[in-house]
Every structure is written in structure tokens, then in C-alpha cells.
Amino acid sequence: MTSKEPSTRNLLDSMIAGWKNSRMTRYGMFALLFVVLYVSLAPNLLPQRFDIQVGTVSDSDIIAPMQIPNNKTTLQAQEAAAEQVESVYAIVSMRRETVISQMLDRIESLNQDDQITNADKAQIYSEEIPQRAQNSIANFIRNNREAGKYSDKMLDEMQKTIGEQTYSIPEETFLKIPRLSTSEIQDMRQVATSIMSRLMSDQITDAQSARAKVAELVSTSSLSSRTAREVVQELVRATLTANKFYDEEATRAAKVEARENTPTVYIQQGEVLVPKGEKITQEMYTLLDENDLLKNDVNYWPQLGLVLFAFLITLGLYMYLRQSIHQGRTYNNAQLFMLIVIFAIGVICLHLVRILQMGNSPYFGFLVPAAIVVMLITLLLDIQLAYISSIIMSILASIILNMSQHELFDYQFGFFTLVVSFTAIQCIHRASQRSTILKAGIMSCFFGAIAVLTLVLLNDGEWTRISMMYAVGFACIGGLITTVLVLGLMPFFETTFGILSALKLVELSNPNHPLLRKLLIETPGTYHHSVMVGNLSEAAAEAIGADGLLCRVGSYYHDIGKTKRPGYFIENQNNIGNPHDSIDPKLSKSIIIAHARDGVEMQKEYKLPKPIRDIAEQHHGTTFLHYFYHKALKLAEEQEIEPDFTENDFRYPGPKAQTKEAAVVGIADSVEAAVRSLSKPTVEQVETMIEKIIKGRVDDNQFNECDLTMKELDVVARTLKEAVMGIFHSRIEYPEDIKKPDQKENKA
Structure with a gap:
């Protein structure tokens, strides 16, 4: 019995050593790594497609394979936001006191002419005063149209509104004007311009409501002559116009802005699109078709692209490990299998955070324990391999945590993962105590928060203060979660794979x-x-x-x-x-x-x-x-x-x-x-x-x-x-x- 034990043990050791160094097994390990990469990225790069037709009954729950925009609901939300936009009015500054002053100058001049009878003067006033009021408006509109200060539609609206609100002076007023003396006209000038300036300082959309205030203002003025008060009152009413006008183009632009600022309504990943047993409507069919989720046309190009993508990453890692042999570093198949398991753990963490992210907000992605893979590789395998792995994990994070329907990568999560990973490697590569892992986690929290803050500053305007605080907080929590996971997984790898770490x-x-x-x-x-x-x-x-x-x-x-x-x-x-x-x-x-x-x-x-x-x-x-x-x-x-x-x-x-x-x-x-x-x-x-x-x-x-x-x-x-x-x-x-x-x- 004793003589057989060494031979049995040697045979077992030989079989184990053969497995660890077998070339075919090594190729199988890389094939397994390829499968892990393909499967982990498929949900994000190859969304599920459904074979349905309008009018048929769904034989199972149709669940959204990813976050997809709901165009119909988004359009309804945009229209609702546009309807809530109030009409935009423009305030037009017009010097109407100048116009009334010019009218009084004409009255003063004409009243001094003894060659013209009062009846003729009254006739002249009845023609000139309304014409002066209209001409002043026409000249203002023409000058601003040439200057381009206001839009043509705005000026047309102004001309229309003022024309509809024109005031007609009673005929008896024109008969009273020739009897005004020069001193009375001078007193009238001061009162009329003062009242006009005061009224036009307000925002007037309806001139009639403003004209109702004129009688009270004139009665409280310094004018003592009844005729003077009546003439001033009518002149001010005739000259007074609206100064706040509806701006159609500005209103339209505000509605467009409201539509653009309305966030897209998404159907979250995992939500039921069509319950089992429900009939497929044209609306649901269109929604799936718009998001390329129907099996109408078989398209194998995305699958081929994913195969090539996973192959290139696997090939790159294979070439690095092959080159490392010439540098005196070798990895047996057991270590390679452990590397695959570590990658799988990292990918699982990414997908778990992705689930939280889909149900909440994009900044939940910073909760990912980004450095777990490189910390385990640094402690159990090699620091150079950890640097290569950090690049691979950054690529995977930028794909798996990407919430954009139109982009393959989200550089924000890739950058965050790279910064945190490099920080962890530098802090832990000379670890001699398990407390070093905690220190590395704290440093990952710190630099992860800096990375998030950097992204916030670069995307100025896209982040609110609350979302920024959440993102920084989640980055810190993610670093602590990384520490806990690494401390918990280290004994497992050391025992299962016979790895003797420095710690x-x-x-x-x-x-x-x-x-x-x-x-x-x-x-x-x-x-x-x-x-x-x-x-x-x-x-x-x-x-x-x-x-x-x-x-x-x-x-x-x-x-x-x-x-x-x-x-x-x-x-x-x-x-x-x-x-x-x-x-x-x-x-x-x-x-x-x-x-x-x-x-x-x-x-x-x-x-x-x-x-x-x-x-x-x-x-x-x-x-x-x-x-x-x-x-x-x-x-x-x-x-x-x-x-x-x-x-x-x-x-x-x-x-x-x-x-x-x-x-x-x-x-x-x-x-x-x-x-x-x-x-x-x-x-x-x-x-x-x-x-x-x-x-x-x-x-x-x-x-x-x-x-x-x-x-x-x-x-x-x-x-x-x-x-x-x-x-x-x-x-x-x-x-x-x-x-x-x-x-x-x-x-x-």
C-alpha cells in the first residue's frame, strides 16, 4: 500500500500539471473568455427582436429588452408643454408726447393767423390732427421696418391693433380749438405731455382702457380753463395708442423651445410592452418597428460585429499574455481560468448596476464597483495584467452602462472606470496587509468623485446640482462596495485556485x-x-x-x-x-x-x-x-x-x-x-x-x-x-x- 501511494500521487500531480500547461486547454480558456465577452455584451448590442403582426394575439408577455423611446407619448408631452406656453407680447417704446407737442405747436401757430377765420381753422384742425396721429404711427412702423428692429409680422400686428383702436375726436372739439389763446396752449402743452408720458409708461394692450383714465388726470391738472381741459383730454385720447403687441414669431419660438426642452419619455428595460393574450395594435407595432425590434428582415451584421468585437478583445489579451512569456512572466491555465472568473464577476456587477440604473437615473451607473477586477488581478496575478484588464473593463463599462439608444459607447462610464482602476492599482500593488485594500478603496472613492466632478464640469448644463451630488455620492459608495467585495472574494480565490497572494x-x-x-x-x-x-x-x-x-x-x-x-x-x-x-x-x-x-x-x-x-x-x-x-x-x-x-x-x-x-x-x-x-x-x-x-x-x-x-x-x-x-x-x-x-x- 505504501509503495503505491507515491506513484498514485505522482500520477495525480502529473495530470494536474498537464491540465495547467496543456496548449489545447489554454485555447479552450480563451474560447471561454470569448463566450463571456459575447454573452455579456449581447443584451446591449443585440437587442431581442419579436416576430409579431398587427391584429394577432401575443402568446407571451413582450418585455422591453432595453430602454426605448416612446415617440407617441413624447410627442403628446411636447404638445402639452407647448400649449402651456403663454402668448408672448413685445413692448414697443413710442414717444407719443412728442406727437402731441407737435400738434399744439401747429395749433399755436395757426391760431395766431388773423387772416383765417375760426370756421376755416376748425376745418383744418379736423383734417390735420387725425392725420398727424395716423402719420406718426405710419412713419414709426416704416422706420422700424427698414431698420429691422422688429419683425414684419410684429409690425403688421402693431398696425392692425392701433388701427382697430383709433379714437375719433368729436366735431365740437375742433370748434373750440381756434378760441384758445397762446398762454392757454402753453399751459396745455405741459399738462398734455405729462399725462401722455405717464400713461405710455404702462404696458397698454387696450388703448380704450387707458383712455378712460385721461379725464381724471386732466381734471386734477393745473388747467383752469374748461375749454383747455376739454381740448387736452381729446388730443391725448386721439394720440394715445397701445404699446404692447402680440408677437407671433416669439410665441412660436417659445413653443418650439418648450417642445425641445420636454424630456423624451422612455419605456424602461423590463417593462411589459404587450401583456400575454392582448391583441397587437398598430400603435404597438409601430413602436417596435421604429426601434428596430421586429424580425421583419433578418440582419446578421450586428451579430457579426459583436463576434469580431469580442474576438479582437480576446486576441489582444492573448497576444499580451504570449508576449509576457518573453518578459519572464508566465500564466498557467488555472490562472487563466481564474482571470476569466474575475472578468465574469466584474461583468455581473456591471449588469446588476445596469438594472438599478434603468429603473432610476443614469448617475446610478457610478455605483458600480469599477475597480474590483483590477484589484483582484493585482493581488492574485500581476500588475501589468491589471493595467491591460482596466482598459478592457473600461470598454465593457462604457457599453453595458450606456443608456443612449443611438451611441454604442458612453465615454463617461469608461473614463470613470479607467480612473478608479488606475488609482486602485497604484494603491494596492505593494499591499502587505489587508488594511491596504481598505486604503485603496478610500482612494478609489476620492479619485472616483474627482472623475465624476470632471464629467459634470465638462457637461455644463446637463447636470443639476442634485444629480451631481447623487453621482459623486454613488462614486464614493461604489469604492466602499469594491473594498468589501475584494476582501470577501480574496479567500475564495486563494483557496479555490491555490493562489498564494502577498497578503x-x-x-x-x-x-x-x-x-x-x-x-x-x-x-x-x-x-x-x-x-x-x-x-x-x-x-x-x-x-x-x-x-x-x-x-x-x-x-x-x-x-x-x-x-x-x-x-x-x-x-x-x-x-x-x-x-x-x-x-x-x-x-x-x-x-x-x-x-x-x-x-x-x-x-x-x-x-x-x-x-x-x-x-x-x-x-x-x-x-x-x-x-x-x-x-x-x-x-x-x-x-x-x-x-x-x-x-x-x-x-x-x-x-x-x-x-x-x-x-x-x-x-x-x-x-x-x-x-x-x-x-x-x-x-x-x-x-x-x-x-x-x-x-x-x-x-x-x-x-x-x-x-x-x-x-x-x-x-x-x-x-x-x-x-x-x-x-x-x-x-x-x-x-x-x-x-x-x-x-x-x-x-x-
């Missing part, structure tokens, strides 16, 4: 973790060794572009299995004898190689992530235990028996290092132990020892199953040398120290 690694590096506490208390020597290996491996891993944090934390746990038999490992043998000196070398071998397996079992018990367990299991690979093998050979020789074992029996069971991180930890582990074994190491000894360790593992084919290159091994060797010198500075003798022993104490 999780930092948590595992806490010395208060039960396993690390156990390691420190029970095996302090191993604990110190693990910390040293962590420092060395982190520096080496970062030098070749591997995950330095994973190496450091993996190093902390890589020898946790030694806690089961701490006294059998040299770093824990303080002032006690070595128990291996008194036991069979085969038993010693079994105890030594068991620590890797025991460590994996202990880590499983505490549910440590698989990458950490892999380092513990693989850091020794299938290396050879030279010391115990030769000890066993010597013992067999002394007992003069034939050895019943081979070199393979004194090797670790493996597996060999599958990742760069496991390989680097294995090298650092050997280097730290080797340097610690030297009493007074020199620089030359350190260099030689590191090169020997790496060469030995290369010759033993320990790196054949990971993608560690010879060039990277040279970098690892150089980095480890520098790190060892920094850590063990006080113990390493430099060449000049050897030459000048008397200065050794000062050097240290």
Missing part, C-alpha cells in the same frame, strides 16, 4: 503562527537556520525575477518536520552527543529524509497553501545523502557482508524542484548549512562552496523539472555570495584580514 504570505510570516511558534520553542536552532535561509533565498529569488516573498515564507516552514525529532539534526545538538553516531546509518537516513514528508503532513494539518508545502517537499529534491551512504558502506565492509542497498536508497524521495522558488530555497538551505559548518570561513571558501553546491545539483539533474536557466544560476550564485557576506560579516575573513592578523579585531 496571505505576510500573514503566514507572522512569528505567532502556531507552527512557527512550535519551531521556535522546540527547535530554536532550526528556527534560526530557517530565518537565515529565508533572507538568502529572498535575495536570490528577487535577483532572477522569482517570488522573493514566497521564498522567504517558504523557508520559514521548509524544515518544520524537524520538530518531530529535533535532536537528530545538528543545528539543535547543543552540547549533547550526536545520536547518529550510535544508530544504524539506514535508520539515520530514514530519520533525515522523513523531515520533508513530516513537514508536508504538518502543514496540511494546519492548512498551509500548496506552494508552501511544495517548497518543504521539494527543497531537497532527490539529493544524495553521501555521509550516511559511505558510513553504511564502511559498516558493511567492517562486517564483511555484501551491501544490500544502493545509492538510490540513500536519496530523498523527491519530487525534484518544480518551481524556481523551490530550487532557490534548496540552494540557500545547503549554502547556509555549509557556511555555518565553517569555523572561520573566507571569501574564497564561500565562493567555492556556493559554486560547488550549485554545480553538484546541476550535475545531479536536480533542476531538470523547473525552468531555472544556467544564466539565472550564475545570478543566484553571485547574489548568495553577497548575501552571505552581509549576514555572516563578522565570521568571514577577508583576504586582507588573513595578511594582517593584527588588524582582524578592527575589521570585525
Whole structure:
């Protein structure tokens, strides 16, 4: 049973590794991404079409697949708004006191002429005074028509109104005028112009109502002569005209403006257009036809356009991931599937907000947790991939949250998503604590609000103060929702996909973790060794572009299995004898190689992530235990028996290092132990020892199953040398120290 377990486990690991790196599976993942994009955009770019005819009965509820304008209801609302517009009147400024003053000048002049009889004068006045009043109006209209100050229709309306309201002076008044003296005429001038100016300062649409006030104003004037009062009264009435006239063109323009300002009436997405069992009317048929929702003509062009659109986005992401391989970044199929799941979550969030948006107002779109996708990708995958994903999500947001029937994209939501996403990436890409996610959410709120305010200022006049406040508020709420969702989804992705995020690694590096506490208390020597290996491996891993944090934390746990038999490992043998000196070398071998397996079992018990367990299991690979093998050979020789074992029996069971991180930890582990074994190491000894360790593992084919290159091994060797010198500075003798022993104490 025991012999079958490793083979079964290796087969299972091989199948999993094959799935993660299968090319066909990879293509299938991109096909799945294409489907996700197509399905998520289809409701917005390919609205549902109905196969109905006028007069038929609907066999199901016909529901609006999107927001569509109701042209008939909108037209009715526009006409109602136009009918509520009051008639527009124009105020025309006319100097009628000048006209009456000119009349009195003529009267004064003619009355002084003794050659003309009063009867003739009366006849002249009866002809000239009405004519002067009419001519003054005609001249005013002609001059303004030439100047273009008022429209022709307005001037025609003015001429018509004044003509209909003309006042006729009684004949007996003309008989009284010749008897007026010059002094009386002078008094009449002042009173007449004053009364005319006062009356014409009001807005007059009906001259007759204004003329009714003349008698009272004249009676309270300074004129004492009865004849003078009667003449002034009649002259003012004859000269007085309306000054407020109906403006047909202005009224028509006001009605047009009222129609234009009437908002379009929409049928919201999800509303029932025709209930089941109801007959299709011509009105409903026309509504669907106007919005291209009928299956009268089969049109496959939009479907083809959407296919090409989703294909181009998928192809762009594929090319980026392919190019990233040349830059040292690789993504397996499990990570690609996780990326698709993250995109799907982002799309679902967009559609949920779209539902709220349709039932309320466009600014509800800013409630979307826009940065959720890029935050998860930054934390779980890669920052460069997060930037590419932010562009894709901006495109999707501008389509899904677009409420315009005539535009494919709404740049406002695309811009908002891009700003929030870039902000979140910058705030979270060096996250070492989960509180960083909250800080990133707060910064997303702040910059999201700035983005919304920017859009409001650019669209001056289209936003009210209330809608602006709602939009900014929703942007802030969306940032907080993003934080909550990311914090909630992180454990799911870490557990389901075996992702070890930087946040999780930092948590595992806490010395208060039960396993690390156990390691420190029970095996302090191993604990110190693990910390040293962590420092060395982190520096080496970062030098070749591997995950330095994973190496450091993996190093902390890589020898946790030694806690089961701490006294059998040299770093824990303080002032006690070595128990291996008194036991069979085969038993010693079994105890030594068991620590890797025991460590994996202990880590499983505490549910440590698989990458950490892999380092513990693989850091020794299938290396050879030279010391115990030769000890066993010597013992067999002394007992003069034939050895019943081979070199393979004194090797670790493996597996060999599958990742760069496991390989680097294995090298650092050997280097730290080797340097610690030297009493007074020199620089030359350190260099030689590191090169020997790496060469030995290369010759033993320990790196054949990971993608560690010879060039990277040279970098690892150089980095480890520098790190060892920094850590063990006080113990390493430099060449000049050897030459000048008397200065050794000062050097240290």
C-alpha cells in the first residue's frame, strides 16, 4: 500500500500539471473568455427582436429588452408643454408726447393767423390732427421696418391693433380749438405731455382702457380753463395708442423651445410592452418597428460585429499574455481560468448596476464597483495584467452602462472606470496587509468623485446640482462596495485556485503562527537556520525575477518536520552527543529524509497553501545523502557482508524542484548549512562552496523539472555570495584580514 501511494500521487500531480500547461486547454480558456465577452455584451448590442403582426394575439408577455423611446407619448408631452406656453407680447417704446407737442405747436401757430377765420381753422384742425396721429404711427412702423428692429409680422400686428383702436375726436372739439389763446396752449402743452408720458409708461394692450383714465388726470391738472381741459383730454385720447403687441414669431419660438426642452419619455428595460393574450395594435407595432425590434428582415451584421468585437478583445489579451512569456512572466491555465472568473464577476456587477440604473437615473451607473477586477488581478496575478484588464473593463463599462439608444459607447462610464482602476492599482500593488485594500478603496472613492466632478464640469448644463451630488455620492459608495467585495472574494480565490497572494504570505510570516511558534520553542536552532535561509533565498529569488516573498515564507516552514525529532539534526545538538553516531546509518537516513514528508503532513494539518508545502517537499529534491551512504558502506565492509542497498536508497524521495522558488530555497538551505559548518570561513571558501553546491545539483539533474536557466544560476550564485557576506560579516575573513592578523579585531 505504501509503495503505491507515491506513484498514485505522482500520477495525480502529473495530470494536474498537464491540465495547467496543456496548449489545447489554454485555447479552450480563451474560447471561454470569448463566450463571456459575447454573452455579456449581447443584451446591449443585440437587442431581442419579436416576430409579431398587427391584429394577432401575443402568446407571451413582450418585455422591453432595453430602454426605448416612446415617440407617441413624447410627442403628446411636447404638445402639452407647448400649449402651456403663454402668448408672448413685445413692448414697443413710442414717444407719443412728442406727437402731441407737435400738434399744439401747429395749433399755436395757426391760431395766431388773423387772416383765417375760426370756421376755416376748425376745418383744418379736423383734417390735420387725425392725420398727424395716423402719420406718426405710419412713419414709426416704416422706420422700424427698414431698420429691422422688429419683425414684419410684429409690425403688421402693431398696425392692425392701433388701427382697430383709433379714437375719433368729436366735431365740437375742433370748434373750440381756434378760441384758445397762446398762454392757454402753453399751459396745455405741459399738462398734455405729462399725462401722455405717464400713461405710455404702462404696458397698454387696450388703448380704450387707458383712455378712460385721461379725464381724471386732466381734471386734477393745473388747467383752469374748461375749454383747455376739454381740448387736452381729446388730443391725448386721439394720440394715445397701445404699446404692447402680440408677437407671433416669439410665441412660436417659445413653443418650439418648450417642445425641445420636454424630456423624451422612455419605456424602461423590463417593462411589459404587450401583456400575454392582448391583441397587437398598430400603435404597438409601430413602436417596435421604429426601434428596430421586429424580425421583419433578418440582419446578421450586428451579430457579426459583436463576434469580431469580442474576438479582437480576446486576441489582444492573448497576444499580451504570449508576449509576457518573453518578459519572464508566465500564466498557467488555472490562472487563466481564474482571470476569466474575475472578468465574469466584474461583468455581473456591471449588469446588476445596469438594472438599478434603468429603473432610476443614469448617475446610478457610478455605483458600480469599477475597480474590483483590477484589484483582484493585482493581488492574485500581476500588475501589468491589471493595467491591460482596466482598459478592457473600461470598454465593457462604457457599453453595458450606456443608456443612449443611438451611441454604442458612453465615454463617461469608461473614463470613470479607467480612473478608479488606475488609482486602485497604484494603491494596492505593494499591499502587505489587508488594511491596504481598505486604503485603496478610500482612494478609489476620492479619485472616483474627482472623475465624476470632471464629467459634470465638462457637461455644463446637463447636470443639476442634485444629480451631481447623487453621482459623486454613488462614486464614493461604489469604492466602499469594491473594498468589501475584494476582501470577501480574496479567500475564495486563494483557496479555490491555490493562489498564494502577498497578503496571505505576510500573514503566514507572522512569528505567532502556531507552527512557527512550535519551531521556535522546540527547535530554536532550526528556527534560526530557517530565518537565515529565508533572507538568502529572498535575495536570490528577487535577483532572477522569482517570488522573493514566497521564498522567504517558504523557508520559514521548509524544515518544520524537524520538530518531530529535533535532536537528530545538528543545528539543535547543543552540547549533547550526536545520536547518529550510535544508530544504524539506514535508520539515520530514514530519520533525515522523513523531515520533508513530516513537514508536508504538518502543514496540511494546519492548512498551509500548496506552494508552501511544495517548497518543504521539494527543497531537497532527490539529493544524495553521501555521509550516511559511505558510513553504511564502511559498516558493511567492517562486517564483511555484501551491501544490500544502493545509492538510490540513500536519496530523498523527491519530487525534484518544480518551481524556481523551490530550487532557490534548496540552494540557500545547503549554502547556509555549509557556511555555518565553517569555523572561520573566507571569501574564497564561500565562493567555492556556493559554486560547488550549485554545480553538484546541476550535475545531479536536480533542476531538470523547473525552468531555472544556467544564466539565472550564475545570478543566484553571485547574489548568495553577497548575501552571505552581509549576514555572516563578522565570521568571514577577508583576504586582507588573513595578511594582517593584527588588524582582524578592527575589521570585525
